[in-house]
Amino acid sequence: MKVVILAGGFGTRISEESQYKPKPMIELGEQPILWHIMKYYSSYGYDEFIILAGYKQYVIxxxxxxxxxxNSDITFDLATNKMTVHNNNSEKWKVTIVDTGLHTMTGGRVKRVQEYIGNEPFMLTYGDGVCDVDLDALKKYHEEHGKIATITMASIAQQKGVLDVSKGVIKSFREKDDMDGALxxxxxxxxxxEIFDYLEGDKTILEKEPMRKLAAEGQLMGFRHDGFWQCMDTQREKQKLEELWESGQAPWKRW
Known part of the structure; x- marks a missing residue:
């Protein structure tokens, strides 16, 4: 199963660093948060990635x-114009990076890579958040309920889409308001x-009409995760993640 990662936005809420690089390339412990996300998926055996790039895509x-x-020690022999790589720290990843446009919305970015994904289920996540969700259990849950879409539900007050859930079935999907502290x-x-049938073009925002329509049709399921989850929208959130990584207790580090 391929893993698709949204990595094309401007990252305006953390512009102190995103003015120089895409937000997924902002570093935690000398590695981009994108790398941390990929290492986490890889620890479960998912090694084929499609990166949906846009803003400053060349950096990725x-x-x-x-x-x-x-990631390796290098010797440059300038006399012979040769380079030797020592203690080769490679990954068994296959990485496809697609420029999905500067102003394309999330659903539009996914729609643009349909040919790379093919006619098969796939994983999708954002390139600015880490967690310790059980990916094996998530995949099994999705396969067992047979619906089109499963999203991981985190119980934390954040500026994300808010879910109304009954027995795993997401009944509605809306943007948060100031009083929310829900899933x-x-x-x-x-x-x-089948998700591609709900994505019309570059202006499609995945988290709006497609998700609402899936919810209305009973095709959107929620996988509850009560463990660690944290996005990196601000410098304060970045600092929190940095402190966890430096402490050696980062919940998402399982490699």
Whole structure:
């Protein structure tokens, strides 16, 4: 099963760093948060990724093009114009990076890579959040209920889509308001290929009309996660994640 990661937004709420790089490339412990997300999926055996890039997409491409330089010791022999890579820290990943447009919305970005995903279920998440959700249990839950979409529900007050849930079936999907402290859309989704029928073009926002329509049709299921979940929208949230990583107790580190 392929893992699709949304990584094309402007990251305006953390503009102190996103003015120089895409938000998924902001570092935690000297590695981009995108790397942390990919390592987490890989720890469950998911090693094929499709990165939906946009804003400063070349930064993501250059990172993977020079992955050995970023993660291994290198000897440059200038006399012979040769380079030797030591203690090769490679991954068994296959990474496809697609420029899905500068102003394309989330649903539009997913629609643009339909040909890369193919006619099969796939994982989808945001490139700015980590958690310790059980991906094996998530996949099993999705396969057993047979609906089009499953999203991970995190119980935390955040500025995300708010869910009304009954026995796992999401009855409604809406944007949060100031009084909300309910279950929210935490990403880490599993989608069947029928999702593409709900995505009309570049202006489609996945979290609005497509999700609302799926909910109205009884095709949107929620997988409850009561463990750790944290996005990185602000410098304060980045600092929190940095502190967890530096402490050696990062809940998402299972490699």
């Amino acid at each position: 491409k250059e990172y993977f093009a020079d992955y050995f330089l970023h 929210i859309n935490g990403g880490f989704m599993v989608l069947n290929p």
